[in-house]
Amino acid sequence: EADIYQTPRYLVIGTGKKITLECSQTMGHDKMYWYQQDPGMELHLIHYSYGVNSTEKGDLSSESTVSRIRTEHFPLTLESARPSHTSQYLCASSEPGDSLPSYEQYFGPGTRLTVT
């Protein structure tokens, strides 16, 4: 089991609220990622980071924002939650470098977000 954690695991919140999904890893990985996954569908990359102070948008457009102030933390924030944000959010990390093992991504348990 990888040392990558996400909190909360489940969140039900009303429309318009600001929320932050936490992700932390203890493996010292430089690269971190946020994915969005709907039931029965593939994972979509929404944000990624190469390291501290580095953040990039992924393939899927998202109204969320991320920050990377510390290596081990990669929180995701929604300023104003909407029902369309209801989904599962998965955080992942991988080792630095270009060698094959560095492409192994370790996933957290996910946060199931429901916006009512």
Add this chain to the structure above:
Amino acid sequence: KNQVEQSPQSLIILEGKNCTLQCNYTVSPFSNLRWYKQDTGRGPVSLTIMTFSENTKSNGRYTATLDADTKQSSLHITASQLSDSASYICVVSDRGSTLGRLYFGRGTQLTVWP
């Protein structure tokens, strides 16, 4: 367009039986292919990872094969157990960026009945 297609979408088998899941991809340039197991409500966990030169890789009762020429992979599960019930996701990485971008299939939902 880089895509990963998996079949079947869902599968039900009896405990103790074997099964094979399929994955076809169009990702280019190809770097590696992995199979992940995702339990309901959990994050994916890596089962196997194969590079271009590898034809087969085993992890206990899981055996993955790769045909890079036809761009096909399969995951064979032997002597299935109830705990094998999960979604099995085929993921292909391209060689075109340092990010090692991943392309995910939608998964095969496997249910093992007693």
